[in-house]
Amino acid sequence: MKILIVYYSMYGHVLQLAQAAAEGVETVDGMQAALRRTEEFETVNRVIDGNEFASQIRDKQRNIPVCTLNDLEEADGILFGSPTRYGNMAAQMKQLIDSTASLWLKGSLEGKPAGVFTSTASTHGGQETTLLTMMAPLLHLGMIIVGVPYSVPGMLHTEGRGGTPYGASTVAGARGELTPTAEDLEIARAQGRRIAEAAKKLRR
Numbered sequence: 001m002k003i004l005i006v007y008y009s010m011y012g013h014v015l016q017l018a019q020a021a022a023e024g025v026e027t028v029d030g031m032q033a034a035l036r037r038t039e040e041f042e043t044v045n046r047v048i049d050g051n052e053f054a055s056q057i058r059d060k061q062r063n064i065p066v067c068t069l070n071d072l073e074e075a076d077g078i079l080f081g082s083p084t085r086y087g088n089m090a091a092q093m094k095q096l097i098d099s100t101a102s103l104w105l106k107g108s109l110e111g112k113p114a115g116v117f118t119s120t121a122s123t124h125g126g127q128e129t130t131l132l133t134m135m136a137p138l139l140h141l142g143m144i145i146v147g148v149p150y151s152v153p154g155m156l157h158t159e160g161r162g163g164t165p166y167g168a169s170t171v172a173g174a175r176g177e178l179t180p181t182a183e184d185l186e187i188a189r190a191q192g193r194r195i196a197e198a199a200k201k202l203r204r
């Protein structure tokens, strides 16, 4: 069985969470993770051309295939990862979700487990609003939302880092200078493991 992890990442933080979630998926017997990125806008590509750091991150992702509707249809469960843009998901992710009308008509995603994860620049930059609003279209598509329970180590904390019951998260810093903490990555792994286990149970 396959869990699709589709994400958008400009500076690499959501990418790191996606990779950790993929590791978590593969700790579950018989479960495979497929990592896919969303398509970049040409206008943003031109901005990235002039930014050395973002260009390096873009190059790092060249071998990760762009997500197709077929990838969404084939998956037994899907995790969606997006950086926060004004308290909401990035347009690159919304573009993919808005291209699923044909899947909605057929009910192709109904009954599949889904989860979300994000990154913000600042501690209170809107992780929860992004995660909760990312869930709305997934509910329209009939997906079954899977979060992160507080039994996962590192969830109950008061530190300046990520980890929410709505999904894994991380704080990137105003210039993207921070990296996900060990706890952020462990929570993303736990989210990957949990959606893989949920997909298995739902199949049974």
Ligand SMILES: Cc1cc2nc3c(=O)[nH]c(=O)nc-3n(C[C@H](O)[C@H](O)[C@H](O)COP(=O)(O)O)c2cc1C
Pocket (backbone or CB within 6 Å): 008, 009, 010, 011, 012, 013, 014, 015, 083, 084, 085, 086, 087, 088, 118, 119, 120, 121, 122, 123, 124, 125, 126, 172, 176
């Ligand atoms: C247009 C735009 C809007 C943003 N809005 C927010 C925001 O509302 N809150 C916040 O904390 N960070 C915001 N950021 C910062 C991004 O969330 C941050 O760059 C991202 O989490 C890094 O993830 P990445 O490394 O995967 O690209 C914004 C960035 C851009 C370019």
